Amino acid sequence: MSAEKKGKKALLFGASGFVGNYLLEGLLNDPDYEQVTVVVRKDLNISNQKLKVLIGDYHSLPDLKNEIVADEVFIALGTTKKNTPDQKTYYQVDHDYPVLAAQTGKEKGAKSVFLVSAVGPDADSSVFYIRTKGETERDIIAQDLQHTHIFRPSMIMGNRKESRTLEKSLITIFSVINPLFIGPMQKFRGIEGKDIAKAMLAAAKRPAGKLKVYEWKEMHALL
Template sequence: MAVARVALVAGATGLVGREVIAALLAAENVPGTASLDGPPIHILHAAGRRAPAALARNVVVHAVDFSALPSLPPVDDVYIALGTTMAAAGGQNAFRAIDYSAVLATAQAARRAGATRCGVVSAMGADPQSRIFYSRIKGEMERDLQALGFSTLVIARPSVLAGNRQPLHQTPRRGESLSLALLQWLRPLIPANYRAVAARDVAHALVHAVRHGPSGVQVLSGRALQSG
């Protein structure tokens, strides 16, 4: 029987992070969503923002300031699904503070708490040398995570994420519904790496790769993130 591992999740109120929690609960073969027991799942949540709904007794929410993270309880695996858009952030500095600084701070805190395996949600086109600011920040984040010494680092690079944002109380992203509808219609003609991918599929692929994949750095994109 596999040894239960303690997980840390940052970004649990987002589209993929919510599904990471569900995938972790399912991975422990725990039925239902109320009064559940299992290895602890610690959630880092930005203080002052809407907290994630209670999912199980073993899910512990920590309200934190990502720019000054406290010492964390012992953890084995960390999943980071933090991210925003340029429009929501309001500028490049604010965007970098979330998609780079908060991600790296979480990973560093997790390493100090004993984490040896990490899964992170990045984006297609991530490249530290890119002239596109968004892709460059994602690439710098990936590069610097690799320097932290995780025995396993899984990087998910989805293209357009599909999922229901209404339960998350997120502001609809301009043009997203139209883009998703168009991408779905054109799906047979679009190369796998550019197809819209369900947030649930990204989360399940990420959790499975962290828990069962080989050591070293793995990059998941295209078909590796799609259920069918």
């Protein structure tokens, strides 16, 4: 009689964010996962027997290592210029923390990493945002996990808890012009935050090579 197959253990960073919240919900409801560990700055006030909450951030993550076991690490970290105007702090949240998260996940057993990035990253760009995304991708790939999945959404659509007037206006515009992005321009189509999370969870169930990049077309195909 064969031993009962054990479920996977997921490690999630950014669970309190827009995409991360959908990821957390999906992981907790997925029978393939027996444990979901989240690293957050404050308690999420969610009660679930599969959920393990670790209070921490970039600075305290090394102290939490002993409490982490993971098969897969999901990274949905990020900030905005409005919330983090200082470029050094922004870089720490958008680059240093995701790279440390991937490194920590690998050290604690993770074979796969799933990263929310952005469309058009370029480590050689003169534009800070694009360069930061490019350097984050480059340095997470360099962690050399068995499987690296990178998701590159353009405009992330959906109803957020926090009020972002400009973003709401852009989402309205994107909902109208989305069909105009065809061919090579498809990657600039807006996508719902919940659909990014769905695509990430679907990708985790599929065989993958060393590196897989998902733009709008590839994410949409997983829905």
